[in-house]
Amino acid sequence: MPEPSTPPPLLGPAAGTTVAVIGAGAMGAGIAQVAAQAGHPVVLVDAQPDAADKALATLRQIFDKLVAKGKVTREDADDTLERIRPHTTTDMTTIPPVDLVVEAVVEHLDVKRALFRQLESAQPASTVLATNTSSLSIDDIVGQASTGHDAALHGGTSPPMARPERVIGLHFFNPPPLMKLVEVITGDGSGEGVLDAAAELMRRWGKTPVRCTSTPGFIVNRVARPFYGEAQRMLAEGLADPATIDGALRGAGFRMGPFELTDLIGQDVNLAVGESVWRQTGEDPRYAPTDWQRDLVREGRLGRKSGRGVFEYADGRPVDARPDEHQVQALVGGPLQTDPVARTLAMLVNEGVDLVHRGEATADDVDTAMKLGTNYPRGPFEWLAQIGADTVRAQIDQLDRLYPGGRYRPSEAL
Ligand SMILES: NC(=O)c1ccc[n+]([C@@H]2O[C@H](COP(=O)([O-])OP(=O)(O)OC[C@H]3O[C@@H](n4cnc5c(N)ncnc54)[C@H](O)[C@@H]3O)[C@@H](O)[C@H]2O)c1
Incomplete structure (x- = not known):
């Protein structure tokens, strides 16, 4: 150099x-x-x-x-x-x-x-x-x-x-x-x-x-992709409603759920970052934006700033964004496919581990960046230590069998 x-x-x-x-x-x-x-x-x-x-x-x-x-x-x-x-x-x-x-x-x-x-x-x-x-x-x-x-x-x-x-x-x-x-x-x-x-x-x-x-998205904008992507896929498949998915992730310590957060950021702004990372990674299916979010943006449902995004807003507050707490209880800890927390954490860990494996950043810096840049309660490597590499690997493999096509590609480092 x-x-x-x-x-x-x-x-x-x-x-x-x-x-x-x-x-x-x-x-x-x-x-x-x-x-x-x-x-x-x-x-x-x-x-x-x-x-x-x-x-x-x-x-x-x-x-x-x-x-x-x-x-x-x-x-x-x-x-x-x-x-x-x-x-x-x-x-x-x-x-x-x-x-x-x-x-x-x-x-x-x-x-x-x-x-x-x-x-x-x-x-x-x-x-x-x-x-x-x-x-x-x-x-x-x-x-x-x-x-x-x-x-x-x-x-x-x-x-x-x-x-x-x-x-x-x-x-x-x-x-x-x-x-x-x-x-x-x-x-x-x-x-x-x-x-x-x-x-x-x-x-x-x-x-x-x-x-x-x-590297495309650097640390924060790259590693955070699955936080939004998993939630959008679960919603598009009808596995749960937005407020309930948000509630499940808040219950895991995230300050905001993915839907309320993207409504705050602006669906257009969030989609633009997602499109950019996807394009710059040669349209890697891991980062493919969802048609669901593209439709939202096309319809002008940009979030809080347009009064309507995933949720409707009155006086800057979401209307009718209450989670179904019974469903949250049933989903979290249940089968992987319908567990918003397990799916999201496995993918965040996979992404963080892969970034470090490619030599783009250190594990400590990835944890620090995600906690300070996105307010995550823990960093991917802290979750890895808690969940265990074998479990994460098995979860990603299972998602890959359920949804083939390359989005759920385990990092070699797992
Ligand atoms: N907004 C965010 O959340 C955010 C976060 C991190 C990084 N960024 C990056 O920071 C940069 C600025 O973003 P922003 O949100 O402040 O944008 P902005 O649109 O609020 O401000 C950009 C300013 O640059 C001026 N400008 C444009 N071309 C110029 C030129 N050739 N010479 C001098 N001034 C010029 C414009 O008049 C405008 O005032 C972008 O690269 C953006 O990606 C933005």
Whole structure:
């Protein structure tokens, strides 16, 4: 793996380490807040006139509330806001030289590829260039080794970046100030020294970094797929109703069931992530989205935001989403095919084990990521220790016999 000639200057005093955040949307504004609270001068850049100013005005309101609640002093709030400088441009040469760029613009490969090429020539060679992409491959952004999936869709004709060692992923979760997890993503060419420094910087920002390769969905968005997929398949087969499946999983310690959670995330957003992972894995049947969810989205039943998803909503609360508690009792611990908990846990464990087996992340990082990124009560490896590899393997084998076709393919590591 290529190394930078000098280590990146990310870990000096915060006041002397400068940050640019490109994209002042939901994520960019939150990342700018986190960096400024850690003491860095931040340039918050957006292409849309007023977007960065509006983001700063919203941050001002957030800090007013935090001051009113006594969570932050007026002085700290003013100092933090003072460190963020809004800047409207599409021309990256107008951004002053900084030590770290975090890109959080729209999730389009061609836009990000163009932006990174501009940044590469506009910023000093020592500047670390990070993307907050949720689903694109770092290697496709760098353009040095097209992996074929999204690059093929968006065209990938621009030349590869000259210094891939300084390009990494820093995948924050929404909302960045509250979510502890940051996935630090390694592209094929990312330098080890750059990744180590970025992970240490995230710790200094009060975050918990985990490391992952640029595999589709990284850790969280990959391993979480079966949490939604199993529930949707059980529902589509008429094995139980949504509220009862949700109730069963809440009973196993999940804060929300898969249906109420996807209604909250947005069925369209959840489906888009699922489609992206499926496409990027060469349409692996393990990740095939369900027609049931596609129909939901086609009908505009997007969840809470549209007033109707799996459940109907009145005043932001689900109507008639009460589980049949007798049925929950009967299903959980019963035959595998109709046990929402056993089916889901077996598939989550299988997915986590497989990710580690392929060398994409460590077992500890997978457990940490799933607990912090999705609020799971345990990580897949903690469940593995509890359930036992033989049992999980037998469960996946049984599901594979019931539903042949490759979705229930046990990891070799089981
Ligand atoms: N929303 C989430 O939950 C979430 C979570 C993790 C990661 N992400 C990723 O973060 C990124 C941003 O997501 P978001 O939800 O904040 O999007 P958003 O649509 O809220 O904001 C994107 C901003 O980028 C600006 N922009 C677009 N092109 C630009 C350009 N060329 N130069 C400068 N500014 C430009 C837009 O004007 C907009 O203000 C995406 O890559 C997304 O996949 C999102």
